Amino acid sequence: EELEARIRVLARRKQDRTHPIISYGDASLDPATYTLSYRGRTERLSVKAFSIMQILLENPGVIYSRSQLEEKIYSWNDEVESNAVEVHIHTIRRKFGADIILNVRGVGYTFAKVSGNT
Template sequence: MRILLIEDDEMIGQSLQKALKSHAVNWVKDTFAGEHTLNLETYDLILLDLGLPKRSGLEYLIQLREKGMSTPVLIITARDSIEDRVKGLDCGADDYLLKPFAIEELEARIRVLTRRKQDRTDPIISYGDASLNPATFTLSYQGKTERLSVKAFNIMQTLLENPGVIYSRGQLEEKIYGWNEEVESNAVEVHIHTIRRKFGANIILNVRGVGYTFPKARANI
């Protein structure tokens, strides 16, 4: 796998290049160098720090998605607030990993993103006025189309394929995390909040004390 690492910390950059030796890792230290590199070569994954010089990682991520680039982006950052995580996912990140992290966890997340990318040839999933496109990781709902992160997409796919079925948080966690991958606290809530911010609160209903569902009644809208 070809990975573009955009990280300004010398120690972290060198450590990741060494640790990810099973992959072809190209390391640059700012987003302008990353932009130049992406114009010359194709990558399977981008590892992106947020606190970068010259231009922030978040600003660069927004520009990438506005240009239509669908390469998976895994944010690696020390910014640990829910607001930062939601903002990163809203701006087009496929996953969000907090520093410091274990290399084993990073490798697991890379494997998950790789599997998701390989599965993007699946047919469009539709129900009522909602449809998911695995080729672009986009959700269309009531005339609006937005790109989702990998985990948000998997949550929506689970609910859309089984309308009316109520899934607990634990059941949804099983859908979005790989085997032996550590589950982050409130991850399901963060991704559902992201989807609702894009499409409105009613796209996913919360059955108090039970879980979440995509209402079956929407099939007749």
């Protein structure tokens, strides 16, 4: 009985740790593996690149400036290069194509408009 109870507790803990996949249009993010799937391609992302995509996918249509993204993905103690966000976005675009993240000139970045219904 005690062994069964412990197994149930461990199984419940494992379920609590699972993170739902974040999907919007042609893209889906898996927080458990830090992978992004977009238009049939799946790649693992760095923690910061993943965080940027998570912000953009969870808030479709919202345009984020570079400084807003920096505030969301870095802590006060982090040393941040002036072009860090651009480097992460460049890496994402290199893996998935330039059209995955749109640059709204002079304003910021947003997730690409998607095909189909969303």
